[in-house]
Amino acid sequence: MPHRWQLNMAPGVTQTARNAYHAHMIALWVCVVIGIIVFGAMAYAMFKFRKSKGAVPAQWSHNTKAEVIWTVIPILILVAMAWPATQYLVHQSDTSNPVLTVKITGYQWKWRYEYVDYEGKPTGVNFMSKLDADSDKTRQLKSGLDPHAVKVGEEATYLLNVDKPLVLPTNAKIRFVITADDVIHAWWVPALGWKTDAIPDIINDAWTLIETPGTYRGQCAELCGQDHGFMPIVVEAKPKAEFDQWLAGQQAAAAPAVPTAAPAAAAPQG
C-alpha cells in the first residue's frame, strides 16, 4: 500500500521487487552524486565569476584532458550501473518450473484469473475480479461521497480494492500467462516488483515468488479506456496450507462446471 507523503519506492516482498529497488537506488545515488558535482560547480562559477565582482573572462575554449575525462568517467559509471541491471533482468526472465500457473486476462475494465494448473494438475478455478462496490459508488462524478471513508479495517482502500482478490501461495514459484480480451492493459502490483502488458491475442509471461503473506494492491498500468483508473488488482498471499484449503473450497464450489479454458495438456516451459 502506498502511504501519505511517500517519497520513495518500497522494497516489496519478492526478490524481483528488491532487485528493482536496488537498481533504482543505485541509479538514484549515482544521479545525486553527479548532480551535486555538476550543480556545485555551476553554483561556484555563478558566485565566483560574475562581472559585478570584477571577474575578467578567460579566453580559452578547449581542454582536451578534461574532455577525455568527462567522456570516459561517465562511461565507466554506466557500465557499473548496467552490470547489476543485466543480472536482475536475467533473473527475472526465467519463468521455468512453476508450481502454479495463473492465466490473467484483462477486460475493459476487470480481470479474469484462471488457475491453469497447480502442482501439475489443472484446477478448473477461474473467476472475475473488479473494483469493489464501495469505491465504485464513491468514484462517480460528484458522488458527494468521501474517498477517505472507503476502508478495509484501517486501510484506506479507495480504488485499490476488488470484489474478489487473486489468492496466491507464498514461497512458491508462480508463473503468470497474461493476455487481454479487448485492448492492451498492464498487470502491476508494486510489491511484486514488475508489470507486464496484457495484449489481446498475445501471451506474455512473468513469474513471482512471494515471501511474506499479506494483501498487496496494484492497478492496471496501461491506458485502456474510460475506466482505466478503476481496475485495481489485489493479491492475497497465503501460506501453502491455507492456499490449498482455499483452492479446494473454490474447486468444490465450481465442481459441476467443466473447466473451460484450461487446456488439458501441460503447458510448455516457456
Added chain:
Amino acid sequence: MATAQGNNVYYVPHGSKWPAVGTIGLFVTMIGAANWLNEVSWGKPMFYVGVATLLFMMWGWFGDVIRESIKGMYNKQVDTSFRMGMMWFIFSEIMFFAAFFGALFYARMYSVPWLGGEGDGALTNFYLHQGYAPAWPTNGPDAVGGSFQTIPAWGVPLLNTLILLTSGVTITIAHHALRAGHRLQLLVFLGLTVLLGGIFLFYQAEEYIEAYQHLNLTLGSGVYGSTFFMLTGFHGLHVTLGTIMLAVIWFRCLKGHFTKDNHFGFEAVAWYWHFVDVVWLGLFMFVYVL
C-alpha cells in the same frame, strides 16, 4: 529587370497566393476525406473539391516557377536549393515506404512466427492459437477474410518489373537527348516513358481486379492482404503521380521548354521516376518473390 538581377543575387519571391490556395485545398481535402470515412454524405464531394483545389494550386505555383525560370531569374544557387529540396523530399518518401516495409518485415519475421509458436511465442500459440502454423502468406490464426490465393511473381509482376526497368532506360535516353539537343528523340523517349507508366498502371489494375474477383485476396485478407495492398497501393499511387508528372513535362517539352543545361524540372521528375522504380524492385523482391 530580370537580367539586371545579375547572377549573384538569390531570387526571393515577394508574396504569393499559391501557398494559401494550397492550404485551403489541403484543409478541404482532409476534412472531406475524414467525413467520407465517417460516412457523411458531403464528405466525398468535398474531398474531390479539395483535390481539385490542390491541383489548381500546383498548376499555378509551378506555372509561376516556370515563368520565373524562363525569365532567367534563378541563378545557380536557386537551382541548388530546388535540387536539395527535391532530393530530401524523395528521401522523406523513402522513409514513408520504410514504415510499410518495416511492417512487412516485422509481420514476417516476428509476429507470424510468434503467433505460430516459434521462439518467444510458444505460450501464445499454446494458449490462444493452437493449431495455427506459421507460414507466409497468412491471414492469421483467425483466418481473417477467408482463404485466399496470391498473385504469382513470375507473371504480371515480372512483366511490370520489366516495364518499369525499361521506362528507367527510356527516361535516361530522353535525358541524354535533351542534353544533346535532339528534341525529337527527347519527345519520343519521354513519350514512351509516359506510355510505359500507363501500361504499368493498367496491369496493376488488372492484377487488383483479379485479386478481388478471383483470388479473394483483399485488403481484409489478414496481414498478407494488408501489407500487399498497402505497399503495392501506395507504390501505384506514386506511379500515378509520376506518370502525371512525366506527362506534364512531356507537354512542356512539346512547348519547347527546357534547355540543354537548364532543365531542373525534367531532372526532378526523372529522379522521382527512378525512386518509384527502385521502390518497385524492393516490392517485387519482398512482396512477390520471397
Added chain:
Amino acid sequence: MATHAATDHHADHHDDHDHKPAGFWDRWVFTTNHKDIGTLYLVFAFVMFCIGGAMSGVIRAELMSPGLQFVEPYFFNQMTTVHALVMIFGGVMPAFVGLGNWMIPLQIGAPDMALPRMNNWSFWIMPFAFTVLLLTLFLPGGAPAGGWTLYPPLSLQGGSAVAFAIFAIHMMGISSIMGAINIIATILNMRAPGMDLLKMPLFVWTWLITAFLLIAVMPVLAGAVTMLLTDKFFGTSFFNAAGGGDPVMFQHIFWFFGHPEVYIMILPAFGVVSEIIPTFARKPLFGYQAMVYATASIAFLSFIVWAHHMFTVGMPLGGELFFMYATMMIAVPTGVKVFNWVSTMWKGSMTFETPMLWAIGFVILFTIGGFSGLMLAIVPADFQYHDTYFVVAHFHYVLVTGALFSIIAAVYYWFPKWTGRHYSEKWGKFHFWWTIVFVNLLFFPQHFLGLAGMPRRIPDYNVAFADWNLISSIGAFGMLCTPVFMFLILWHAKKHGPKATTQVWEGAHGLEWTVPSPAPHHTFTTPPVIRASDLAHGDPTH
C-alpha cells in the same frame, strides 16, 4: 519582377531599406519573408501553448483531490491526449521552427530561407491542422482519448474523431517535412561565403541535425497512422494478431518516430543555450566541435533506442538488454554538452540578465530530467517506473524546463533584435523566478507519486496520493499565470520598451548582431563579408 518594379518599389529587394508590404494580407498571409513567417510561427506556438496549458489546467484541477469533481473520466482522457498533441506538435515544434526561421538566415548571412514560398505553406498548414484536431472536441464522441501515443486497439475505439485526428497528424507531418527540407536547403546552400560548416553558430548546427531527424521520422509517423486508419476503416490487420499482425508492431513503428521526436524537441534547445551562455559569460563556447559531434551522436543514437518505451511489452531478453545499453549511452554525449556549458561559465565574467537566467535554469532542470531518463533506462527499475507519474515527471522536466525554458530564453534573448526594444529586466526576472518556484512544485512531487505507485493517465486515485497531488496542482495553477506575464511583458516592451542597440548584449557575437535592431525586413540581400570577430566561434582551432 519586371512588371512590379515600376509600380511596386518594395518588390525590389536590392535596397536595404526597411520596406514591408503594406496590407494585412500581403504582409502576413501571402508573405514569403522569413522574419514574418518566423513571427507567425511564434505567435501560433504561443496560442497553442495557452490552449495546451488550459487543458493541463483541467487535468490538474481534476487531480487536485481524490474523487471525481469536475469531469467524466472519458473527457479527462481526451484532455490528456490533446494536451500532449497540442503541446508537442503545436507548441514546441512550431516555436522552434519559428526561431529557426527568424534566426538561421540572420546567423548564416542569407537573404531569406532557400524556398520562401514553401516556407509560407509550411506555416499556414499548421493553424488548419490544429483546427481539424481541435474540432474533434466538438464531435459526437469527443476528441481522441487513447493517449498521445495512439496505441491500438484502444485508439481505434474512438468515434469519428479517429479519422480527423489522423488527418490532422498528416497535415502536421507535411508541414514539418517541408519546414525541415527548407531548413536543410537553407543551411547547406545559403551560407554567406566564409561561413564554413564548422564556423556556424550552434543553433544552426543543432537545427540542421534536427531537420534531418524530422525528414527521417515524420514520414514514419505518417505511415504508422495511415496503418491505423486502414485498420479502422478498411479492414486491414496490421495491428490485429488474429489476422497475423501485432498491436506491439504499432508501438515499434510509433517509437521509431517517437524517440527521435523527443530529441527533435531538445536539440534546438541545446543550440539556444549554447548561444546564450557564452554571451552572458563573455567567453567563447567551450568545446565547440565537441558540441557538434555530441549533437550528431545523440541524433544517431536516437534511432536505436526506441524500444525503451516498451520494456514491459514482453520483448525477448536480448532486446531488453540491447535497448537498455543503447539508451544509457546517450548520457555520454549529453553529459559532454552539460559539462561544456559549465566550463563555458567557468572563469567567465557573468551577468544574469533574463535570458541567462532561463538558460541556467535549463541546464540544471534539464539535467534533472536527464537523470530521471537514465533511471528509466534501467530495465528492472523501469518495470516499476513504467506508466507511472515518475515518467510524467521525467518528461515534463525535459520538455517544460528543457524545451519550453529554452524557447522562452530564446525569445527574451532575440526579442530586442526582432523588435528593436528591450523588455523590462525586472519583470523578465520576475517571470523567471515565479516559474522556477511553481514549475518545481508542479513536477517534482510527481516523482514521489510515481515511486509510491500512482499510474499515469488516471483521473482519480487513492487517498494516499492526495497530498503530493494537491501540491502539484498548486504548482500548475501558478504555471498557468506565466503566459499572461510573458504576454504583458513582451507587449509592453514592444510598445514602450527602451530602444535596443545593434549589438544588444555586451558579450554577443555572431552575424545577427551586426544588423540593426530591429532587424530590417530584408537583410543580407548581398552576402555579408564575414570577419572572425563577428562569429561566436570564429576560429574553431583557437
